[in-house]
Structure formats: C-alpha cells, structure tokens
Amino acid sequence: MYNKTFLKYRDITVSRDLLIALAELHYPGNNEPVASTMVMHPTPETIIKIASCWLKKIPFVAVPPDASEPVLERAQKLVESQQTGNTTDDQGIFCYVFTSGTTGTPKIVPVGRAQVRAAVASSSHSIQPAPGQLWVLTLPLHHIGGISIVMRALLGDFGVWLTDDRSPGAIAQHIHADAQCGVVSLVPTQLQRVLPHLSSQPHREFQGVLLGGGPLMAETIQQCRAIGLPVYPSFGMSETTAQCLAVPPDLVESAPAGTCGMPLPGVEATLRPDPDAPDLQLLWVRGEQVFSGYANSGEALFDREGWFCTGDYARRDEKGYYFIEMRRTDRIVTGGENVNPVEVEQALAASGLLSKHFAVAGVPDPEWGQRVVLAVCNQQAPAPDDIHQALQHLERFKHPKQVIQVDHIPGSESGKINRRSLAELLVGKMIPDPDSI
Known part of the structure; x- marks a missing residue:
C-alpha cells in the first residue's frame, strides 16, 4: 500500500x-x-x-x-x-x-x-x-x-x-x-x-x-x-x-x-x-x-x-x-589497550550526561598510537570531572582524553556512525595536549 x-x-x-x-x-x-x-x-x-x-x-x-x-x-x-x-x-x-x-x-x-x-x-x-x-x-x-x-x-x-x-x-x-x-x-x-x-x-x-x-x-x-x-x-x-x-x-x-x-x-x-x-x-x-x-x-x-x-x-x-x-574497523588501540567506542557511548548515554548528538572515535597520536576523543554536536561539552564520573566503572584508558565540538556527526541515513570520517574531522580540531582532560 x-x-x-x-x-x-x-x-x-x-x-x-x-x-x-x-x-x-x-x-x-x-x-x-x-x-x-x-x-x-x-x-x-x-x-x-x-x-x-x-x-x-x-x-x-x-x-x-x-x-x-x-x-x-x-x-x-x-x-x-x-x-x-x-x-x-x-x-x-x-x-x-x-x-x-x-x-x-x-x-x-x-x-x-x-x-x-x-x-x-x-x-x-x-x-x-x-x-x-x-x-x-x-x-x-x-x-x-x-x-x-x-x-x-x-x-x-x-x-x-x-x-x-x-x-x-x-x-x-x-x-x-x-x-x-x-x-x-x-x-x-x-x-x-x-x-x-x-x-x-x-x-x-x-x-x-x-x-x-x-x-x-x-x-x-x-x-x-x-x-x-x-x-x-x-x-x-x-x-x-x-x-x-x-x-x-x-x-x-x-x-x-x-x-x-x-x-x-x-x-x-x-x-x-x-x-x-x-x-x-x-x-x-x-x-x-x-x-x-x-x-x-x-x-x-x-x-x-x-x-x-x-x-x-x-x-x-x-x-x-x-x-x-563493535566493528573491527571501529576498534581503538590506545597504549596497547583495546577500546570499544560503542561501550563508551553507551556508558555516557546510560549516565544521562549525554543523550544524543555525540560519538567516540580514535585519532592518531604519536605517543599512544590512537587517542580516544569524544565529539559533541549541538550542545555544551561536558566538564572533564563529569565525564570521569559517568565512566567511573570503565577502565581509565577508555575515558576520552579530549572533547571536541563539531557541527555534525558523520553517519549513514540509518543512523550508523561513520567513525572513519569522524576521525578525519577531529584531526583538524585537535589541541596539542593529549591529557587535557
């Protein structure tokens, strides 16, 4: 019909x-x-x-x-x-x-x-x-x-x-x-x-x-x-x-x-x-x-x-x-440890700190191999202490080392996050200090 x-x-x-x-x-x-x-x-x-x-x-x-x-x-x-x-x-x-x-x-x-x-x-x-x-x-x-x-x-x-x-x-x-x-x-x-x-x-x-x-x-x-x-x-x-x-x-x-x-x-x-x-x-x-x-x-x-x-x-x-x-291509390897970005996103959502328009990706890092980064869109970036509190049940290496404001979260029309495109977007917005939060 x-x-x-x-x-x-x-x-x-x-x-x-x-x-x-x-x-x-x-x-x-x-x-x-x-x-x-x-x-x-x-x-x-x-x-x-x-x-x-x-x-x-x-x-x-x-x-x-x-x-x-x-x-x-x-x-x-x-x-x-x-x-x-x-x-x-x-x-x-x-x-x-x-x-x-x-x-x-x-x-x-x-x-x-x-x-x-x-x-x-x-x-x-x-x-x-x-x-x-x-x-x-x-x-x-x-x-x-x-x-x-x-x-x-x-x-x-x-x-x-x-x-x-x-x-x-x-x-x-x-x-x-x-x-x-x-x-x-x-x-x-x-x-x-x-x-x-x-x-x-x-x-x-x-x-x-x-x-x-x-x-x-x-x-x-x-x-x-x-x-x-x-x-x-x-x-x-x-x-x-x-x-x-x-x-x-x-x-x-x-x-x-x-x-x-x-x-x-x-x-x-x-x-x-x-x-x-x-x-x-x-x-x-x-x-x-x-x-x-x-x-x-x-x-x-x-x-x-x-x-x-x-x-x-x-x-x-x-x-x-x-x-x-997670998808194999979504895996973040930071300091030799494996990070599932979906696990981090679900923990942030479950805490109530963020509900939508955010995503986690790994970007190249000279010291860690990859750095865990949180991207947020159309909202104020959460404070570092609030992020650590929301993720307290996860190992510390899974916590984002940086939060970056973006104007959109790349993805497909079905809602899947395009982490490759997101990582490329984040690279141009990085700040020098990887331990900023």
Missing part, C-alpha cells in the same frame, strides 16, 4: 503477465534480459520494478538516489562490463547493492537469486506480518534491508506499506492504530525517536518491530516492554542478504538486553579470535544466503570451509545468544 492506495503482492503476483509487460517497458528486449542500473527512489514504481526484475530475471544495480558521481560511474561500469550476467535460471544474480561505506569506499555486493530464496525461507522463522497484513517500509530501498522486505512480501503472503510520512509520529500511529500494520522495520535511532510518541500498547494485531543496525540499551528495552511493544533484535548485512541472526519469536520476552539473537535456520555462526587482537572474537557465518564475494574484487574473504568473516567483534553467552560488540 502506498499512502492509502492498496497494492498488495498477494494480488499483483496473480497478474504476473502485467509485471513482465512492465519489465519489458523499462528493459526492452524480447530475447535476453538487459542488465541495468536502477535509482532506488522510495516510490511504488521502484517496488514494482524490483518485483518485475525478479519475475523477468533481470539483474540490476541498486543505485542510491543521492549517489555521488564515483558511485554512478562504478554502477555503470559494472553494467557495461557484463559482469551483471544475464540469467535464465535461479542460480544467477538478482541484484547488486552498495554497502553503506561507513568503513571506507562502498563495496558492491552481488545478491544471488538462490541467496534471496534462502534468506526469505530463513526469515519466515522470525517475525513477519500475518497473511494479508502489511509490513511498514521505513528503510531505504537501495539497502538490502529495504529490498529484502519487498522480496519477503513478493514471495510470501503479505504486503508492503510505503508511505511518504516516515516521521516518528507517523510510525507510532501505524503501531498504535492501523490494524493492517503487522510489522515495522527500524534501526535503534528510529525506535528511540518513535518511543516518545508511544504512550500505550500497540493495536492487538501488531506483530512487532524488527530491529537491525545495532544493539538497544537495556533502558530502551525496558521502555518497550513496559508498553507491550514487542521488539525483535537481529543482525545482518548486505553480504548475508539481510538478517541472518535474530531473536526467536517465542523468546522475545526473555532475551537478554543487547543481543542480536541466534542463527536463523540454514545459517551457521561461530566465533574465532582475531589474530591481531587475540582477546577479541570475530563473528564468522556460513549458509546459502551468504554471498560468494564482492564484484570486481579478488579479496580473500572465506576460509577453506566456506566461512565468511563479517568483520564484527562479538560474544556468545551460555544460552547461545550472540552480542555484536
């Missing part, structure tokens, strides 16, 4: 010929499908094109609406190189998506048709709308999270609700009162902004919130449970065709705070020490929904048994729940 106009997949899949005809209009050619770029505007037309490409077996490159010139050039070169590979069976490529690029240059992930079917099958064991209900789409369509919702609907028995109003108040209204709204996908930042608009229980047919993109603080989980809002944490990435770990529906009320769940059916997960930091464990996954390598890259990503390293540090408790601690 788009705003108030219905367009359910259980209806349009019956009209397969209409979709294929639409595909022919956008991708002419009666013999072989023509690979193409697709600018992923958040519109019904884009959703129909995605469905058409699946039914017509036309591979496409998902291009962000605000794509830079280098991204546009890479997308076009990929099409021209014919590495998109026209497909006539279900073993070919469905689409190519760009990673968020928060850890560097965006990579291009080929998403296979078999991966999509495996991911849809595994996600059916997680939360999803009841037959005939709608999944409120708030995620960008150029990310695998948005595309995966479209595909779950196309291959399932529910619809997608696409709306122009994605404000926290509008999302809260869907949860409160729209009986057709079965599931909403949110990232932690979105959920935290929606919660103030939720003063009572969701409508009785609401299945819950599928949460991705990072962990929730214990306080936020308590707020959700207090109003009867089911939240299903998960973990996934473009390389795993969206969620591959999730909290099982029957354990959502008892799942520990901060977990991203357990491996979905068809997915295996394990932890291995990082050779560069043996006290930290890296998450590895394996399964049919995991990709087989980046486009135009010879980078070695898999071991001999087909395990893929996600690049995330994680831990697993005695019950089998996984907890993502």
